[in-house]
Amino acid sequence: MRLACLFSGGKDSTYALHIAHQAGHDIACLVSVKPENNESFMYHVPNIEWTKLQAQAMKIPLVIVSTPGRKEAELNDLKKVLMELKKTVKIEGVVTGAVYSTYQASRIQKICAEAGLYCFNPIWQTNVKSHWHELLLNGLEIVLVSVAAQGLDKRWLGKKMDEKALHELVALEKKHGVSPIGEGGEFESFVINAPLFQKKIQIEKFKDVWVGLQGTRTITKATLVEKGNRGLEQE
Template structure:
């Protein structure tokens, strides 16, 4: 795994439209890596490996970015029979690996980008996949300070909307909230009080990047909110490019 651009050839960005995968893509493009495809895995329920809410928005983001998107649909996603979290993570990775093998046949894939920050569970599996495929992994967020990363995203011009929350201290008012400097200050307080990760790395919250320097047009969202118990999400009713 590297946080530097080390190899030429075609690159694929593992992409959900969320802030972390978008930042990995942005940094790859800044570093001169020729990213020729984005790859999104859609899921139908909770996932150990993937960003879950509103992954259908990735298509709009890809259109704004100007890089073709490859989508792995729910019918191709089979992890329901896994007996534990380790087995589920391995099963969840299979459709991504299959898609990358197909892309490699067409593009001769040199590597993938990933937005993992601290998750050994996810990163170890992606590293092992890359080893099997004989490709590199570009992971510019890996083991970086979360607050520093968040501030770098804002400094670069990322506009980020919170789609889902599931952690103590994150109430319904966070749904649809912009991840701006005021929100970061509040998250820092919630980290001190409840242990909430500033970037939501443990699944505390999920996001979508509506604009950034790697995008030609911003994305406008209209949505309803859903809340149940101690978690909630937005349901996008309309999304369009500015």
């Protein structure tokens, strides 16, 4: 089926895209929603502009939906774009990285229903305990670009996730109740490499800002590098 993938650049939407591609579907384009308001109700915000570089790395067209970021208006703007894509590039459905939020999932389901498009959520109700392992085993390279929870201190901002980091995350869940998959907004992630990437992303410059417990890493310069050589320096 010809599909568009709602894409934030984070771990879940990238993994959903990976699954749809592996299942043999034709990914016509990625769709990123860019709210002008930083307090978006629906969408993952930090570093949303860098989805361009990710799309370039995957050689998949990207459509950016700019929206004033007011609750229901965001959804209407997205719906218009999806309807347009149904007409122009003949998409039949939309893939999302929705995991547990019925608030998010039902709103996307509704606009897809209104647009006459299928809505697919391949990591819906996933197993919290195995989710991260699944991401890593499938070759996603993920860094945290924002943190906002007790225990997620300066060491975590910009951290590249690996098995050791997962153990620490599970310990934080026990100690502070941090959702290990970040469902409560505990952190946001950014994917620098995945099987669909033909080149990987190297983050060259960034700016960290802390407000209380909340830290955000804004990428200011990133480039595409060949997989498996120069990229290793980062680790």
